[in-house]
Amino acid sequence: MAETLNQKQNFLKGIIKENPIFVMLLGMCPTLGVTSSAFNGLGMGVATAFVLLMSNIVVSLVKNLIPAKVRIPAFIIIIASFVTIVEMILEAFVPFLYEQLGIFIPLIVVNCIILGRAEAYASKNNVLSSIIDALGMGLGFTLALTALGSVREILGSGSLFGLSFVPDDANTFILFILPPGAFIALAYLTVIFNKLTTKTA
């Protein structure tokens, strides 16, 4: 049990101090790959947060039943099952998002955040703490993805969540919705995040 952390700090650490993207640099592939618009970033964030929450719950429930030697494969199976569920739900109810996220949905399985939290947190803590940990981390991930998606969409398409605020024939920085823009936008967002957090810390 994380001795001194109370549940509120436990929740907040995922958003600021141990933010999976800006601080720990986990799960970079979907971060860069799907954030060409704010909506995609949000959708990916929510899907990942859901898998993270469910896998944390299950892992913390079964942690005493799994022999230490086979725990990683066991965790992977748990995670992969929930990813399959998410994949089916998205395909059935939000086909548009399913198309947009494409290959990155099955790739939630190999998102290091999820396995990382299962191994580092849920396998050592009780169910309640694991749920709070997953909610904090999931929210931190979702916020980071939405922020990156928003920045890229505003600069690249002159809109936010699909609502355009520039004339149709305006010149926007198309670069930002192309692959290089993902790296560049994330680089500057990380600088800003570091600046803000070191000041408040």
Place this chain on the structure above:
Amino acid sequence: MDYVIILIAAVFVNNIVLSQFLGICPFLGVSNKVSTSVGMSGAVLFVMTIATTVTYLLHEYVLVPAGLNYLRTITFILVIAALVQMVEIILKKVSPPLYQALGVFLPLITTNCAVLGVAILALGLDNGSLIKAVFFAISNSLGFSLALIVFASIREQLELANIPEGMKGVPINLLVAGLLSLAFLGFTALV
């Protein structure tokens, strides 16, 4: 001709790291020295080729005939995890020097999304065949190697550069990756 296009597309136009964003973790993680990045490239080439071969066959002859397509993600990740473990054991026994060179990178590859990504993408090729899928995997791992080694070479030079305090570490690396990606964007019209 098909094969030439697959090769050029995978290495330059749709570079797996710089334009498809697969395998970013090892790309940022093990690229501080050229020598380690060469080792990682070798391990990826090895595992990606074998993994795609096995998963393609499994998909074609087991999952599809049995109507178990929805189990794709679970089966593939298990096959890859088991395969990495097996490759590690075999290499240790058969070729200790190769094991020495690739050893530390092998476990990391299980969570390399490029391997799973390519295995899934290979299923979607036009007029797919086993040979084409394997060739696709090899081409993509070459693309991965190219991006990784070029990036590592630049990072070695960056050690000597005078970088503003706030940009040190992650941000400058991302920025360099962005510029590299911009350079690769120039290949877009090639195929």
